[in-house]
Amino acid sequence: MNDMRVVERDVTGDDIKMRARQVQVYYGDNHAIKNVDVDIEDKTVTAFIGQSGCGKSTFLRCLNRMNDTIDVARTEGDIRLDGEDIYDPKVDPVQLRAKVGMVFQKPNPFPKSIYDNVAYGPRIHGLAQSKAELDEIVEKSLRRAALWNEAKDRLAEPGTGLSGGQQQRLCIARAVATSPEVLLMDEPCSALDPIATAQVEELIDELRTNYSVVIVTHSMQQAARVSQKTAFFHLGELVEFGETGKIFTNPDDPRTESYITGRIG
Amino acid sequence: MPNSEHLVSSFDRDLEGIQAMIMRMGGLVEEAIASSALALESRDLELARTVRAGDKAIDKLEETVNEEAARILVLRQPSASDLRTVLTVFRVSANLERIGDYAKNISKRSEAIIDHPPINGATSSIRRMARQVELMLKDVLDAYIQRDMDLALDVRARDVEVDQMYSALFREYLTFMMEDPRNITPCMHLHFMAKNIERMGDHVTSISEQVVYLVSGELPDDDREKEDRTPYDPGLEG
Numbered sequence: 001m002n003d004m005r006v007v008e009r010d011v012t013g014d015d016i017k018m019r020a021r022q023v024q025v026y027y028g029d030n031h032a033i034k035n036v037d038v039d040i041e042d043k044t045v046t047a048f049i050g051q052s053g054c055g056k057s058t059f060l061r062c063l064n065r066m067n068d069t070i071d072v073a074r075t076e077g078d079i080r081l082d083g084e085d086i087y088d089p090k091v092d093p094v095q096l097r098a099k100v101g102m103v104f105q106k107p108n109p110f111p112k113s114i115y116d117n118v119a120y121g122p123r124i125h126g127l128a129q130s131k132a133e134l135d136e137i138v139e140k141s142l143r144r145a146a147l148w149n150e151a152k153d154r155l156a157e158p159g160t161g162l163s164g165g166q167q168q169r170l171c172i173a174r175a176v177a178t179s180p181e182v183l184l185m186d187e188p189c190s191a192l193d194p195i196a197t198a199q200v201e202e203l204i205d206e207l208r209t210n211y212s213v214v215i216v217t218h219s220m221q222q223a224a225r226v227s228q229k230t231a232f233f234h235l236g237e238l239v240e241f242g243e244t245g246k247i248f249t250n251p252d253d254p255r256t257e258s259y260i261t262g263r264i265g
Numbered sequence: 266m267p268n269s270e271h272l273v274s275s276f277d278r279d280l281e282g283i284q285a286m287i288m289r290m291g292g293l294v295e296e297a298i299a300s301s302a303l304a305l306e307s308r309d310l311e312l313a314r315t316v317r318a319g320d321k322a323i324d325k326l327e328e329t330v331n332e333e334a335a336r337i338l339v340l341r342q343p344s345a346s347d348l349r350t351v352l353t354v355f356r357v358s359a360n361l362e363r364i365g366d367y368a369k370n371i372s373k374r375s376e377a378i379i380d381h382p383p384i385n386g387a388t389s390s391i392r393r394m395a396r397q398v399e400l401m402l403k404d405v406l407d408a409y410i411q412r413d414m415d416l417a418l419d420v421r422a423r424d425v426e427v428d429q430m431y432s433a434l435f436r437e438y439l440t441f442m443m444e445d446p447r448n449i450t451p452c453m454h455l456h457f458m459a460k461n462i463e464r465m466g467d468h469v470t471s472i473s474e475q476v477v478y479l480v481s482g483e484l485p486d487d488d489r490e491k492e493d494r495t496p497y498d499p500g501l502e503g
Binding site: 220221224248249250251256257258260261262263 | 269270271272273276342343344345346347348349481482483
């Protein structure tokens with residue numbers, strides 16, 4: 001099945017942005033991720049679906065080494081960004097996270113102004129040489145997150161004063177401010193109302209012209225709407241990975257079928 | 266296809282409901298085929314009128330099936346085999362409705378030729394042909410409800426026989442018309458009846474393809490052999 005959205009942009013499976021091979025994650029004795037191989041394509045939205053506790057968020061967090069922050073977590077295997085091993089001791093996780101940004105389930109703006117929320121990343125990474133340049137990055141990021149029109153007259157107000165949907169778009173603006181190459185989103189819409197959800201989904205669709213987006217979602221409809229590739233995780237394993245239209249109309253694995261049709265697995 | 270039930274059991278009831286309506290529609294259409302052919306052969310005006318009147322019930326069922334299927338699409342947002350179930354319900358109900366229309370048309374033509382003297386053996390061949398399509402329809406409905414792809418493919422292959430029967434009747438009616446111009450009116454009607462039955466066979470074939478899609482997620486792609494050669498070889502030599 002050919003997804004029109006992929007065809008129109010002429011993306012081939014050769015444009016691999018991130019490549020994971022034989023990834024294992026252990027939380028202490030618990031083997032949470034087992035032998036996961038996955039290719040994240042460039043300029044494509046990849047959705048991870050599966051039941052709670054299936055490992056999809058854990059795997060997502062491997063992609064920018066967020067699991068490093070958990071003491072008992074141990075990651076094995078090979079994950080490469082543009083061919084470079086992201087677990088190489090020479091790689092600085094903070095630099096990595098500027099390239100592989102993340103948006104979380106609950107909007108978590110810093111208790112700072114809207115401006116400073118977006119300017120935070122570029123400042124610590126030294127991406128702007130002047131105030132004017134920083135202003136430009138802030139405006140561009142807010143525009144990309146479709147928040148500029150609502151926020152431009154209140155840049156000095158606290159980010160926490162925005163509505164939930166605006167806060168989440170602020171977090172997206174903050175994530176894109178460092179010009180990441182990959183954007184990881186862990187349930188970005190679960191705390192949002194349907195209108196804000198639609199705005200974020202529209203945004204995801206626009207973001208994929210510049211970035212690879214990987215989204216974890218519990219909403220199968222959302223996965224079907226926003227992604228071109230879907231990965232189904234079950235009990236720590238990657239059961240099926242393929243073109244989204246195929247997964248949702250005719251999946252190969254009976255476990256995928258049971259999950260997406262809402263049957264007892 | 267997973268046999269286990271949905272976590273939301275009303276979803277199962279909805280899906281069973283639309284398929285039950287398809288089966289009810291199928292039953293009515295089978296009956297319409299048989300009755301229209303019988304009415305023709307036995308010159309039963311009353312039965313022909315019953316078939317014509319009965320088509321309304323089939324049309325009404327199609328409407329209900331489509332409404333219910335649309336409701337499931339919007340309320341349940343089905344995926345994978347559930348989605349295919351709903352999509353095929355739309356297609357199959359349309360096919361059944363068309364077959365019902367053809368049966369109605371046969372009855373209309375039976376009424377038109379009821380005052381003409383019978384032509385030797387012509388109506389019994391129509392009835393044999395109708396019987397063949399009726400059996401194919403019965404089998405394809407079994408294949409549909411049992412998700413039996415082999416049976417569906419078997420039905421699809423049997424359409425060749427219907428096409429052959431049509432070609433034979435086409436030549437036969439030409440001969441009758443050449444023998445005696447008074448045969449032209451009834452033979453024109455009979456020919457349209459044969460053509461209607463041939464088209465019914467095509468709709469049954471389309472249903473079998475839907476069964477294949479329902480089970481496998483893909484339509485059968487190889488082109489079937491076409492046995493109706495009448496467009497190229499009118500057989501005027503008899």
